[in-house]
Amino acid sequence: MKYRYRVLALLSSLSIITFLDRVCISVAGKSIQEDLGFTLEQWGWILGAFVFSYGLFEIPSGALGDRIGPRRVLARIVVWWSVFTALTGAMRSFWPLALTRFFFGMGEAGAYPNSSVAISRWFPVVERAKAQGVVWMCSRLGGVLAPLLVIPIQHAYGWRACFYIFGAVGVVWAAVWYAWFRDRPEEKAGISQEELAEIGTTGEKDPSHGLPWRTVLRQPNLWWILLMYHAYAWCGFFFLTWLHTFLQNGRGFTRQDLVSYSWLPFAFGACANLAGGFASDALVRRLGLKWGRRLIGCGAYAVTALLLVATICTTDKYLTVLFLALAYGCSDFALPTAWAVCLDVGGKHAGSVTGAMNTAGQIGSFLTTVLFGYIVTAFGSYNAPLVPIAIMSVIASLAWLKIDATRPLIPAGAPE
Numbered sequence: 001m002k003y004r005y006r007v008l009a010l011l012s013s014l015s016i017i018t019f020l021d022r023v024c025i026s027v028a029g030k031s032i033q034e035d036l037g038f039t040l041e042q043w044g045w046i047l048g049a050f051v052f053s054y055g056l057f058e059i060p061s062g063a064l065g066d067r068i069g070p071r072r073v074l075a076r077i078v079v080w081w082s083v084f085t086a087l088t089g090a091m092r093s094f095w096p097l098a099l100t101r102f103f104f105g106m107g108e109a110g111a112y113p114n115s116s117v118a119i120s121r122w123f124p125v126v127e128r129a130k131a132q133g134v135v136w137m138c139s140r141l142g143g144v145l146a147p148l149l150v151i152p153i154q155h156a157y158g159w160r161a162c163f164y165i166f167g168a169v170g171v172v173w174a175a176v177w178y179a180w181f182r183d184r185p186e187e188k189a190g191i192s193q194e195e196l197a198e199i200g201t202t203g204e205k206d207p208s209h210g211l212p213w214r215t216v217l218r219q220p221n222l223w224w225i226l227l228m229y230h231a232y233a234w235c236g237f238f239f240l241t242w243l244h245t246f247l248q249n250g251r252g253f254t255r256q257d258l259v260s261y262s263w264l265p266f267a268f269g270a271c272a273n274l275a276g277g278f279a280s281d282a283l284v285r286r287l288g289l290k291w292g293r294r295l296i297g298c299g300a301y302a303v304t305a306l307l308l309v310a311t312i313c314t315t316d317k318y319l320t321v322l323f324l325a326l327a328y329g330c331s332d333f334a335l336p337t338a339w340a341v342c343l344d345v346g347g348k349h350a351g352s353v354t355g356a357m358n359t360a361g362q363i364g365s366f367l368t369t370v371l372f373g374y375i376v377t378a379f380g381s382y383n384a385p386l387v388p389i390a391i392m393s394v395i396a397s398l399a400w401l402k403i404d405a406t407r408p409l410i411p412a413g414a415p416e
Contacts, residue, residue, distance in 0.1 A: 003191045004122045004199060008131055009401045010177055011115045012138040014078065017173055018144030019109055019240075020149070021166050022050075023266075025101075027150040027258070028159040035159070040373035044096055047241045048370040055107035055362025056089045061110020062355025063211065066348070069183030074104070077114065078174040080107030086167030087162045088235050089338040112339070119183055120343045120350040123273035124200050126281055128343050133277015133336035140273060140332065141268030143239070151259050154287075211352035216409040220402070222353075223347060225359035227299065228399035231336055233364035234392035235304060235331050239265055241369045243324070250382025251317040261321045268329035276300070279334035289405045293341050297400035300334035305393035312390075330391070333401075344405040353409065361410040364392065 025047070031045055065073045078241070091097035112135075119131045152163045179226055182188040185199050216222055238246075247253040249395060253261070274309035276296060284292030307327035311320055339354060346353030375385040 002198075003185065003188055003196050004195065004224065007118060007122050007181065008134055009136050010173075011118060012117065014074070014111070014140040014173060015135045016142040016145070017078075017170055017268075018108065018148055019266075021081065021170065021377075022240055023109075023143045023146035023372065024085075024150050024162050024166055026090065026241055026261075027147050028154055028162060030248055031154060031159045031404070033264050036092065036094075036097070038342065040377060043245075044373035046098050046101055046371045048366050049102040050105035051241075051362055051366040051369050054109045055105075055366060056360065057106050057109035057357045058113060058351065059355040062211065062351035062353075063114030065110060065117040065351035067210070070118045070351075071178060071181050071183050073116050074118075075174045075178040076108055077109075077111055078177070078324050081111075082170030082174070083107075084167075085170065086122050086164050089163030089167075099130045110351075112353065113351045113358060114154040115392040116339055116343060116354045117351040118181075118183075120346075120348075120406050122199060124198060125186050125344075128286070129280040129284070129336045129340035130277040132339045133273050133275070133280075136273035136277075136335050137270045137366060140266040140270035144263040144270065146266075147244070147262050151255065153344070189379070192223045195382075205408070211349040212410060216353075219407075219409050221404055222356070222409055224399050224402040225338075225341065225345075225357055227363040228396050228403060229357045230333065230364040231396035231399065232301065232334070232338065232383045233361035234368045234389045235308070235327070236361075237336075237365035237368055238372070238389055239324075240268075241365075242372050242385075246382050247317070247321065251320050252313075253317060257317070261318075264325040266327040268325040269332040272329040272331075272333040273335055276333035277340075279333075280337040280340060289344060292399055293337050293405040294342070294403060296337045297334040297399050297403070300330050301393045301397035301400070304330040305378055305397070308386050308390035308393060312386050317327035341403060341405045345407060345409045347408060347410065349410070372415045 018178055029043065032038070038046065077247065084100055084107055087100050088097070088104065091100050104283065115135055116132070119135070121129055123131045128325045148330055150159075153162050153165065185191055185196055243265065244258060247258065247262055280293060280296050282292075283295060286292065287295070304327050307323050307330060312322040313329065314320055314323065338357070342354045342357055368385070371388075372385045375388075378384075
C-alpha cells in the first residue's frame with residue numbers, strides 16, 4: 001500500500017474516534033439529563049460549551065499545524081481531548097460538566113484543520129477531495145457506531161463508562177500516530193521516489209511564515225467561504241447534538257428505536273461524503289476547478305433545505321428519520337468539497353484557512369446548539385428549530401455561487 005494511503009487510514013481512524021467522542025454525549029443525553037436533573041436550556045449550554053471552545057481554538061491550532069507540522073499537534077490534540085472525554089464520565093453537576101466539555105472542545109479544536117494540513121502535504125491536488133471524502137465518511141461511521149456501542153455499554157455499566165472507554169481509545173491512537181507519521185513525505189523512511197513524484201513534493205520545506213491576515217481578509221472569496229460554512233454548520237451540528245433528543249421527545253422514539261434507526265443519518269452521511277469527494281474531483285477534471293467545486297455545494301445544500309421542510313411537514317417517525325437521513329446525506333455530499341476548496345485557495349496555509357472556515361462554522365454550531373432548547377420551550381414544538389436550520393441551508397447554497405476555487409487567497413507576488 002502506498003504511504004499516503006496509510007496516512008489516510010490513520011486520519012480516517014482518528015475521524016471515527018473524534019465523532020464517537022462527540023456523539024457519545026448526544027446518545028447518552030437523555031440518561032444524563034434525567035440522572036443529573038438538567039433542563040433543556042441547561043443541556044443546550046452544556047453541549048454549547050464544547051462548540052464554543054472548539055471554535056475559539058480552531059485558528060490557532062490550525063496555524064500551529066502549518067508552523068510545526070501535524071505530527072506533534074495532532075498527538076497533543078488527541079491526548080488532551082481523550083483526557084477530558086474520560087473526565088466527562090466523572091462529572092455530577094452543571095458547572096463542572098460544562099467546564100469539562102469546554103476543555104474537551106479546546107483540546108479537539110484543530111483536529112480537522114491539522115488532518116487537512118497532512119492531506120495537503122501528502123496528496124496531489126486531484127486526490128484531495130477524495131481524501132477529504134474518506135476522512136469525513138469515517139467521521140459519520142463514528143456517528144453510526146455511537147448508538148450501537150453507547151446504548152449497550154450504558155445499559156450494562158451506566159452512561160459514565162462510555163466516556164472512560166472512549167477516552168482510553170484516543171490515547172492509544174495518539175501513541176501510534178506520533179511513532180509512525182512524519183510531517184512531510186520526503187521525511188518518511190521507505191517511501192519511493194515514484195510516490196514522491198505522484199504527490200508532487202519538491203523535497204524542500206516551505207518557510208514557516210504565518211498566514212498574512214491583512215491580505216486574506218481583503219479577499220471576498222474568504223468571506224463567502226466563511227458564510228457558507230457558518231450556514232452549513234447550523235444543520236450539521238443539529239445531528240451531532242440534538243438529533244437523539246429530537247427523535248425521542250419530538251417523534252416518540254424509544255431507546256430500542258434509537259438503536260434501530262438513529263444511526264441511519266450517519267450512514268447516509270458516510271456514503272455521501274465518500275461519493276461527494278469522488279464527484280467533486282471528477283467534476284474538476286471535466287469542468288475545471290471553479291465549477292467542479294461550486295456545483296456540488298450549491299446543489300447539495302439546496303436539496304438539504306427541501307428535505308428539512310419535508311421533515312417538518314411529517315409526523316410519522318419513520319418518514320422523519322428517512323427525511324433526516326437524506327438531508328444529512330445531501331449536506332454531507334458537499335462537505336469534502338468545502339474542505340478541499342480551502343486547500344485550493346489556501347495553499348501552504350491550509351491549516352490556517354481551514355481553521356478560519358471551521359471557526360465560522362462553529363459560531364453557527366454554537367448558536368443552533370444553544371438556541372435549540374430555547375426555541376422548543378418558546379414554541380412548544382420540536383419542529384420549530386428546524387425552520388432556521390432550513391433557512392441557513394438555503395444561504396449556504398447561495399454562498400457557493402460566489403466561491404471561486406481558482407482564486408488563491410494570497411495573490412501571486414503578494415508579500416507574506
